Each structure stands twice: as structure tokens, then as C-alpha cells.
Amino acid sequence: MARQLYELCGTDPARVFSPFCWRSRFALAHKGLDFESIPWRFTETERLAFAKHDKVPVLVDGARVVPDSFAIARYLDEAYPERPSLMHGRAHAYRFIQSWTGTVFHAALIRLIVSDVPPLLDEKARSYFIESRQQRFGMKLAEVTRDREARLPEFRAMLSPLRDAVLAQPFLGGDAPDYADHVVMGAFMWARGTSPLRLLAEDDPVWSWRERLLDAYGGIARATPRAEA
Amino acid sequence: MARQLYELCGTDPARVFSPFCWRSRFALAHKGLDFESIPWRFTETERLAFAKHDKVPVLVDGARVVPDSFAIARYLDEAYPERPSLMHGRAHAYRFIQSWTGTVFHAALIRLIVSDVPPLLDEKARSYFIESRQQRFGMKLAEVTRDREARLPEFRAMLSPLRDAVLAQPFLGGDAPDYADHVVMGAFMWARGTSPLRLLAEDDPVWSWRERLLDAYGGIARATPRAEA
Known part of the structure; x- marks a missing residue:
């Protein structure tokens, strides 16, 4: 199978x-x-x-x-214990990075990109998405993201724990990526696939870390369709 | 020796x-x-x-x-590899929690408690502390913490990644504490030793996690002098 x-x-x-x-x-x-x-x-x-x-x-x-x-x-x-480990037998040690990504990173990111998603969806999915997200935010999606350029500095400041960590080492997992990198990079892939907004400055250590993950695993992340500016 | x-x-x-x-x-x-x-x-x-x-x-x-x-x-x-492990051979996996604690948690906490520290210090240390911190904040320490009660909801919201994680498992390290818990609990010990401010509500899962760490290791944390209200 x-x-x-x-x-x-x-x-x-x-x-x-x-x-x-x-x-x-x-x-x-x-x-x-x-x-x-x-x-x-x-x-x-x-x-x-x-x-x-x-x-x-x-x-x-x-x-x-x-x-x-x-x-x-x-x-x-x-x-598949014989293959490269994702969490090194310590799955609970990956809880905090997931909690941070879910409660802090995703929450900030969706407010920057949510209005870019509907055009990428077919009609039925689009209706569902718009209605459910408008209800969540209590406003039109275009209003949620309207001042997003002005909120970029705050968004980038929110990334300070990630920035500090990847200044000290190439990946959250150390010299090679592991599941901690996958969790955080997943959020950047969400943005990359849906929004033309330029989230990071090129001189940001987070930019370099993201580049390394776009190239990892034979470049699977870089190869997927990207939102056009 | x-x-x-x-x-x-x-x-x-x-x-x-x-x-x-x-x-x-x-x-x-x-x-x-x-x-x-x-x-x-x-x-x-x-x-x-x-x-x-x-x-x-x-x-x-x-x-x-x-x-x-x-x-x-x-x-x-x-x-001491034969004794209980702190980081399980994966020290770089503990970078992010240290970065988060340093850049987010400590930064928020010092703005709530900094004015409580000087009375605990001897004269020379007190002068140094007041002068260096006033310079950092650009204001008197009493001004830094003046509206602290009003900032508690924001402080507690900042703890959401910790809260989420310790809702799912007893410690960041899993069933037992490890160095991730030590790093975050260190910040709470800073507050406990210096400030009477009540940082957490009793029904907060973070409160329960902190209680578990106050009791851990024979209660060494609970036994140290605490700031009086």
C-alpha cells in the first residue's frame, strides 16, 4: 500500500x-x-x-x-527508528516550540496574510474561508491586513527568540534541521505559498535560516508554488 | 577541592x-x-x-x-554523564527556550519588578543597580513599575507558550523537569526573591507548574528567602 x-x-x-x-x-x-x-x-x-x-x-x-x-x-x-531522527526520543521537548509557534507566531502571521488566501481557493473553499475568518476577526479580511506594512517591525521583533537561536547555530536542531525547524518553517511556508508580503529583511539572521531550510532536503520547499508579488 | x-x-x-x-x-x-x-x-x-x-x-x-x-x-x-541528564545530549535543542526566556520573558518581567530590587542590596550594589537600570530605562525605577498591576494581563498573555506546553505535560522536560524547566523557572525565582507582586493567578496552569518546581529537588526553591508582600 x-x-x-x-x-x-x-x-x-x-x-x-x-x-x-x-x-x-x-x-x-x-x-x-x-x-x-x-x-x-x-x-x-x-x-x-x-x-x-x-x-x-x-x-x-x-x-x-x-x-x-x-x-x-x-x-x-x-x-522508522533507523532513519534520521526528528525528535531524538524526546518528543515532549518539542512541545514548547509548537506552543510558541501556534500561540505567538501563527497569531501574528495570520493578521498579515489572511486576505491573500481567498483568491487561491476554489469557490466552495473560498466561501467557507472568508466566512469563518471574518467571524473570527469580527471584520472583513481586507481590514485585518490593511495596515500590515506598518505592523512589520512588530512582527519582526516577535521573532527575536528565533533570531537569537539561529544566530548561535545554523538550525534550531543544531548543525542540521530537526522537527523544531520544521514546525517554525511551516509557518513561513504558509506565508510563502499565499502572500506576496515581504516578511523579513535580507540582513535578518532569520532570513538566512529560512534560506537554509528552503534548500534543505533537495530544495522541496523552494520548489513549491510561491505567491506572486 | x-x-x-x-x-x-x-x-x-x-x-x-x-x-x-x-x-x-x-x-x-x-x-x-x-x-x-x-x-x-x-x-x-x-x-x-x-x-x-x-x-x-x-x-x-x-x-x-x-x-x-x-x-x-x-x-x-x-x-557527570552517569547522573540524571539535563539536556540529553542535545544542548542546541535548548537554545530556543533560552532565547525566548531572555528576549521575551525577562524583558517583560524586569518591567514589573525592577523597583523592588534596590532595598535588598547593600549600599554599593544598590547605587550601581539603580544607576545602571535607570540609564537602561531612561527613567526612575519607580516609574518603570508604576502601572504594573495594569500590565499583568499582558504579562500573563505573554506566557501563553509556556501555559500551552504545561497543560499538555507536567514539565517542559516531560514527566520530570529538565534544563528547559530550570531556564524558565529561573525567571520566576528572580521575581519570587525580590518582589511581592503576584504574577500569576492560582487557576493558571503556569501556577501549578511553578508549584511543582518549587517542590522539586527536595524543595530547594521554596526554601529560599522570599520577598514579603
């Missing part, structure tokens, strides 16, 4: 932009495991019923069905 | 309140290693000349002199 990863995508199935799906994409690449990408779009919950879950990513590996990006990373380390 | 830890303290040598010294204190306790605390006070740089360093903590372990809390943690894991 083939290995499959259900991933969120836009109208173009190559436009994979979910930060959580990117964690699994990087994790599979890190493990050197091939997979077939199964395009999934917002509202297609019934297509995930087999996984008893309503969100992507979902990994199908032979007879195993694994939903949730963190569970997928743990599964991959358990099932 | 005895093991000694040079630690920042107030007029009372038992009042150890440096967040960085607390990292080393917890690390030594985690390793089960006894040490003699050598009181050190602001401006006593000449007393650290033997370590070619001007800040505490400095660990003296027999013939070895190790300045800097992170270097001390790495040294302890290397020198």
Missing part, C-alpha cells in the same frame, strides 16, 4: 500552504520517505471520515492512519 | 535572586551534586578575575572553572 499524505491545497493541488501539513512534509523528507500528496480542500471533512478526524494533515502509511502533525512526527520516529 | 557556585545575592547571602544563577542551582540539584554557595554582589568584578569573566554564575568544580549558565549545564552533563 502506498504512503499518502492528505494536505490542504488551493485550487492548484501543488499549492500546499497549511503550516501543519508542511511540518509533516518536512518530517517525511527528513526521514527520506516518499509519499503521494492527496489534495484536500477546506470543507471536505467527509473525505477524512476514515481517519476519524476532520483536519489535515492525515498520514496513511500502509495499514496505519495517523492524523495530527505532532502524532505523525512521533509515529515516523517510532516506525 | 570543594565544588563552589558564585551566585548573585542581596545583603542577605541567602537571598539568591539571579535568574541565571538559579539555572545553575537547579542544574546542580538535578545532578544531585552538592556545592558551596559563594555570595557575590553587583560590582565585585575583581573577585571573578580568576574565571576571566565578569558575571555570575561561575562554577568551580575541583580544578575546573566554568563561567556562564549554559556552559555550566553543558559541563555538568559532560562531566
Whole structure:
């Protein structure tokens, strides 16, 4: 049975932009495991019923069905211990970076890019996305991102813990990337796939770290469709 | 030769309140290693000349002199591999939590407690502290903390990555504390030793995590002098 990863995508199935799906994409690449990408779009919950879950990513590996990006990373380390480790037997040590990424980084990022997403979606997904996000923010998406250029300095300051860490070492994982890098880079891939906004300055150590991850694993991240300016 | 830890303290040598010294204190306790605390006070740089360093903590372990809390943690894991591990052979994986603690947590915390520190210091240290911190903030220390009660909600929101992580597991290190917990708890010990300000609400998962660390290692943290309300 083939290995499959259900991933969120836009109208173009190559436009994979979910930060959580990117964690699994990087994790599979890190493990050197091939997979077939199964395009999934917002509202297609019934297509995930087999996984008893309503969100992507979902990994199908032979007879195993694994939903949730963190569970997928743990599964991959358990099932393929002979391949390069994602979390080095210390999965709980990767909790904080996920919490920071989810509560701080994603929260700031979505306010910069959310209005760029709808044009990339097909009609049904677009309606769902606009309605659910407008409800969350209590305003039109264009209003959420209207002053985004002015908020870039604050956004870049928010990245200070990441900046400090990647000044001291090439990757969060040390000399080579590991699952901590996948988690944070997933957020940058979300932005890269959806928004032309220039998040980082070229002289930012975070820029250089991001470049290293765009090149990692044979350049899989750099090769995916990018939002045009 | 005895093991000694040079630690920042107030007029009372038992009042150890440096967040960085607390990292080393917890690390030594985690390793089960006894040490003699050598009181050190602001401006006593000449007393650290033997370590070619001007800040505490400095660990003296027999013939070895190790300045800097992170270097001390790495040294302890290397020198005592048979004792409980602090960083599990993955020191660089602890960079991000140190960066977050240093750039986000400490920066927010000092603005809440800095005016409580001077009364705990002897005259020379007090003059140095007030002058250097007033210069850093560009205002009197009482002005820095004046509206601190009003800033508590923002401070507590800043802790969201920690809160999320310790909702999912007892310690950042998993079922038992490790160096990640020591780093973050060091900041809370700084506050506990110097300020009567009530940083957390009792129903906050961070409160419960802090309680677990106050009790850890035979309760060494709970036993040190606390600022009175």
C-alpha cells in the first residue's frame, strides 16, 4: 500500500500552504520517505471520515492512519527508528516550540496574510474561508491586513527568540534541521505559498535560516508554488 | 577541592535572586551534586578575575572553572554523564527556550519588578543597580513599575507558550523537569526573591507548574528567602 499524505491545497493541488501539513512534509523528507500528496480542500471533512478526524494533515502509511502533525512526527520516529531522527526520543521537548509557534507566531502571521488566501481557493473553499475568518476577526479580511506594512517591525521583533537561536547555530536542531525547524518553517511556508508580503529583511539572521531550510532536503520547499508579488 | 557556585545575592547571602544563577542551582540539584554557595554582589568584578569573566554564575568544580549558565549545564552533563541528564545530549535543542526566556520573558518581567530590587542590596550594589537600570530605562525605577498591576494581563498573555506546553505535560522536560524547566523557572525565582507582586493567578496552569518546581529537588526553591508582600 502506498504512503499518502492528505494536505490542504488551493485550487492548484501543488499549492500546499497549511503550516501543519508542511511540518509533516518536512518530517517525511527528513526521514527520506516518499509519499503521494492527496489534495484536500477546506470543507471536505467527509473525505477524512476514515481517519476519524476532520483536519489535515492525515498520514496513511500502509495499514496505519495517523492524523495530527505532532502524532505523525512521533509515529515516523517510532516506525522508522533507523532513519534520521526528528525528535531524538524526546518528543515532549518539542512541545514548547509548537506552543510558541501556534500561540505567538501563527497569531501574528495570520493578521498579515489572511486576505491573500481567498483568491487561491476554489469557490466552495473560498466561501467557507472568508466566512469563518471574518467571524473570527469580527471584520472583513481586507481590514485585518490593511495596515500590515506598518505592523512589520512588530512582527519582526516577535521573532527575536528565533533570531537569537539561529544566530548561535545554523538550525534550531543544531548543525542540521530537526522537527523544531520544521514546525517554525511551516509557518513561513504558509506565508510563502499565499502572500506576496515581504516578511523579513535580507540582513535578518532569520532570513538566512529560512534560506537554509528552503534548500534543505533537495530544495522541496523552494520548489513549491510561491505567491506572486 | 570543594565544588563552589558564585551566585548573585542581596545583603542577605541567602537571598539568591539571579535568574541565571538559579539555572545553575537547579542544574546542580538535578545532578544531585552538592556545592558551596559563594555570595557575590553587583560590582565585585575583581573577585571573578580568576574565571576571566565578569558575571555570575561561575562554577568551580575541583580544578575546573566554568563561567556562564549554559556552559555550566553543558559541563555538568559532560562531566557527570552517569547522573540524571539535563539536556540529553542535545544542548542546541535548548537554545530556543533560552532565547525566548531572555528576549521575551525577562524583558517583560524586569518591567514589573525592577523597583523592588534596590532595598535588598547593600549600599554599593544598590547605587550601581539603580544607576545602571535607570540609564537602561531612561527613567526612575519607580516609574518603570508604576502601572504594573495594569500590565499583568499582558504579562500573563505573554506566557501563553509556556501555559500551552504545561497543560499538555507536567514539565517542559516531560514527566520530570529538565534544563528547559530550570531556564524558565529561573525567571520566576528572580521575581519570587525580590518582589511581592503576584504574577500569576492560582487557576493558571503556569501556577501549578511553578508549584511543582518549587517542590522539586527536595524543595530547594521554596526554601529560599522570599520577598514579603
